[in-house]
Amino acid sequence: MTAHQPAQQPVPPRKRIALVAHDARKADLIAWIGANIAALDGHAFWATGTTGQKVRAAHPGLDITPLKSGPLGGDQQIGAMIAEGRIDLLVFFVDPMTAQPHDVDVKALTRLATLYNIPMACNEATADMIVSSAHFASGYAPRAASFTDYETRKL
Template sequence: MRLALIAHDEKKPDLISFAEERQADLERFELMATGTTGQRLIDATGLDIERKQSGPLGGDMQIGAEIASETCDGVIFLRDPLTAQPHEPDISALLRICDVHQTPLATNLASADAVLDELIRQLDGEE
């Protein structure tokens, strides 16, 4: 099962803490991330993560393409709702394509655990 991890700059510390807490669970997935998020997570946890482009350079669109191809099963995207992003259209497109394909999506820390728990439940069912 493939899972995407993304965080805006203000939320990267939260995502790193989340990944440290849930590292054993995250290791069960094929992970992908936008460029800077991926590097920060790799540095902090050593998790094996496929890095796409940085978000403003097209990383959200690359993850959106994975969702459109149904090669990504869930997204944890800790958005910063208080800072304008230059690539807002890409972000909107990513959220939209998740809805189009019924892809589980968490956009804040409060729902990240819930999405990961549900994907783990599905993984356990597959085994």
């Protein structure tokens, strides 16, 4: 284990979930949360700015912390939380039909979720599969990401 690799701990039953949605998908995310409120209740949420505000207004009982708007750094805030081992699941409802001015941030967030081996749902079907999985309700421990080969490479 190096200073750059967070210890992989079992994911606790109370998940730490990041929520992101492009503008055209915010209503879909809010509806998805409503349809899955029984499974999601009791978990901790962080969300990019406007998404977080809209989710909080629609579902005031959720423990949600809004961050900065995505284009203003919210995507990077969530990315940092992933890299620090403070996010267990990323739910990011992507709008594939609209160009995003902060597309590089979106790609970086996708890369970090993949790199640190955390589940990521980019659409409702995947999000449904995740929250209905027995792993979601348990203390599932994903395989720890290892960067030893990269960190010990010859420069």
